[in-house]
Amino acid sequence: MELTHIDASGDAQMVDVTAKSVTHRVAVAESYIEMQPETLKLIIEGGHKKGDVLAVARIAGIQAAKKCSDLIPLCHPLMLTSVKVLLTPDTDSSRVLVTATCKLAGQTGVEMEALTAASVAALTIYDMCKAVDKAMVIGGVQVLEKQGGKSGHYQLQKDAK
Structure with missing residues (x-):
């Protein structure tokens, strides 16, 4: 296996996708942010000043997916056709689970856009709540599934971690 963003001389390069076929591509990524139970309660009840x-974090995640190529060098600017960010409060674990799904018809995958959306949504929750809970932890950033392209379908095996 070789790194696609490094040329024969060892220099960084943007992958040339010119000859790749346009296919329907989907990627799903997740992250979470753990917090004090009181902080989660404040978010759920809408009592935050x-x-x-959650609405602001959802919009931030969508915007982040659209700006991915501006943030990560060598990422292709993509014409996303759908970005969905789902924020699920989990009172048992005192966390918010972030799931981002990105879609397009194109020549390269959308994993980085989904990962960026999931990360920035969690970061936005942190930013909005840091005044009441400085000990929040963001983690679990990973691709859950990808579809399309030459490599086909990938789905994370939860027991494979």
Whole structure:
């Protein structure tokens, strides 16, 4: 296996996707942010003085997916056809689970866009809640599934971690 973003001289390069076929591509990624139970309660009940934390995080995740190529060198700018960010409060674990799904018809995958959306949504929750909970932890950033392209379908095996 070889790294696709490094040329024969060892220099960084953007992968040439010119000859690749346009296919329907989907990627799903997740992250989570753990917090104090009181912080999660504040978010769920909508009592945060900065407003609807989950709504703002959802919009931030969508915007982040659209700006991925501006943030990560060598990522292709993509014409996304759908970005969905789902934020699920989990009171048992005192966390918010972030799931981002990105879609397009194109020549390269959308894993980086989904990962960026999931990460920035969690970061936005942190930013909005840091005044009441500085000990929040963001983690679990991973691709759950990808479809399309030459490599086909990939789905994370939860027991394979």
